[in-house]
Amino acid sequence: MSLSCSDQSIRPNKMQSASLPRGVEAVRCWCGDLCKVKEVTDFSDWLGMKFFMCANYESDPPESISAYLRPPSPPPLCMYYRWIDTELPDWAVTEIRERGRRAWASLDLEERRAKAKAEEKAEQKKEWEDYCVEQRAFIDDMIRKNQEEKLRLEEVYRQREQAREAERERKREMARAAKVVEEAGDGKGKYPRWTQ
Numbered sequence: 001m002s003l004s005c006s007d008q009s010i011r012p013n014k015m016q017s018a019s020l021p022r023g024v025e026a027v028r029c030w031c032g033d034l035c036k037v038k039e040v041t042d043f044s045d046w047l048g049m050k051f052f053m054c055a056n057y058e059s060d061p062p063e064s065i066s067a068y069l070r071p072p073s074p075p076p077l078c079m080y081y082r083w084i085d086t087e088l089p090d091w092a093v094t095e096i097r098e099r100g101r102r103a104w105a106s107l108d109l110e111e112r113r114a115k116a117k118a119e120e121k122a123e124q125k126k127e128w129e130d131y132c133v134e135q136r137a138f139i140d141d142m143i144r145k146n147q148e149e150k151l152r153l154e155e156v157y158r159q160r161e162q163a164r165e166a167e168r169e170r171k172r173e174m175a176r177a178a179k180v181v182e183e184a185g186d187g188k189g190k191y192p193r194w195t196q
Helices: 090-184
Strands: 015-017 036-040 050-053 081-083
Antiparallel strands (some): 015 036, 036 050, 050 081
16 A cells, blocks of 8 residues: 655655565556656655655756765656555664664763763862862961061061160260270370370
8 A cells, every 4th residue: 555645745855776565566657657666765754665756857867977976866757756665664663763772872971971071070170179279278378487487587687686786885885984984084194195
């Protein structure tokens, strides 16, 4: 039993030549010529299903310049097509299931990779934050030690300055005392004053 060909929206776009199944008679298209048999290769709800289509083209098919580069064929002349198969062949059902399984496996793998990447990123962020905290603590400790060293040196310099000032004051006192003694002296000594 063949399906109606009135709905052109579901006419397959990707197909390959196929053989006529046993027990199926060839039909003629609206042009009056025998139809050719094609098999759907597009991954869709009709994968592997065979159908009749018009064997004539609206224009001459372009010549292929390479086995790898084939230009698209022009559309059929009368746009006739009629399904031969009414359900998917077993291999197509298996292929669809396998592709679905692979798609889900790929999706699961992508999700696991994304999760692992997010965890790695979070771990790197945590390590960076811990490093920043450690560096901040190290810098704060260095600042504290520098402040303490600065205060200690200031105290040492202050004490040295006080010691120098005390020494200067002691020498000033000695100089004042010597000056007073000299001024108080009568100048009668063993030697003249100018020699003392």
